[in-house]
Amino acid sequence: MMHILGTRITQIALIVVILASLVFVLATNAGGTIVLSSPRVETLEPHPHTESDSADDTGHGILFDSYVTVENDVWITAIDVELYNAPPHILHHLILSSSEGPDPECPDTAQIRDYIAVGQDTPRTFKFEAPYGIRILKGTELHLSTMLHNPERQGESGRTYKDVQATVRLTTASKADVRTKNIELLRIAVQDTPYCSKDPKGPGFSVPPHVERYIKIPNDGKDRGRFVASTPGTIIDGYAHIHGWDGGRSVSLYLNDKEIITWKTHAETPTDSPIESWRTPQLPLQFDVKQGDTLSVSSEYTNSSNEAVRNAMGAARVFFYPEVGG
DSSP: OEEEEEEEEEEOSOOOOOBSOOOOEEEEETTTEEEEEOOOEEEEOOEEEOTTOOTTSTTSOEEEEEEEEEOSOEEEEEEEEEEESSOGGGEEEEEEEEEEEEOTTSTTOEEEEEEEEEETTSOOEEEOOTTEEEEEOTTOEEEEEEEEOOEEETTOOOOOEEEEEEEEEEEEOOTTSOOOEEOEEEEEEEOSSOTTOOOTTOSOEEEOSSEEEEEEOOOSSSOTTEEEOSSOEEEEEEEEEEOGGGTEEEEEEEETTEEEEEEEOEEEOOTTOSSOEEEOOOOOOOEEEOTTOEEEEEEEEEEOSSSOEEEEOEEEEEEEEETTTO
């Protein structure tokens, strides 16, 4: 179904690792499953980590970039992300996307279509009921970006993990399972930077010190924290991403300034890790959108420290079926 174009590995962290293989793993089977995996990390040692760390800082993680080309038209009916031999927080992010060509609104920038994007707090299993699905056309170049990190906070003793690997499984529709409504994954996120910013620190925002309740809302004008529907359609599902470990509490989604849903995050401490993991549960979400309707988000944080939290994140990821062009 696909062939390999290549894999790029960026060792952002100063971590001693041995990679068993630098080959991007790809497999398909007769049951209609496409499996894409990051290279396996034989030894992932802990590294120093502070509350103000950014994903771009030295000592934060290992980034894998892999590329494959789709050789047949497919409809995706389910997506499952798994992390092997490590607790959830080790997976910083996994994003499957493709380039849609130049962005007409942002010069010298590619327009990216995300198929799935998960973080350490988000759900990792998604299923789409007929007639909905994600259509990927023959010739599409898929980009799998995976970051693994093993943070060790000050005063804590970290743990080394062996044979760590992240995998995404795409279930494809059979001939009998007819899908006709192509859905898109929208990312609606608050950030400090302008809409077309190329800030290398990423699409986040800062939370000032000594604040009990900080609400980040979209910037004035065109902003990544808003989505204006160019066609009527339906939101069929959604989830949120927030940095609870940095004081994040919730993400709220609005339709024309009316609150539709609020996702709240909470901490869990697994038995196999000294560091807590965070969960932002998926909640039932489905509603219709008219042409011209505006979806927007806000995110609530707290910060009792003497320093600002940088690169906080508050994002809603919603699956949208556009009636025109879907």
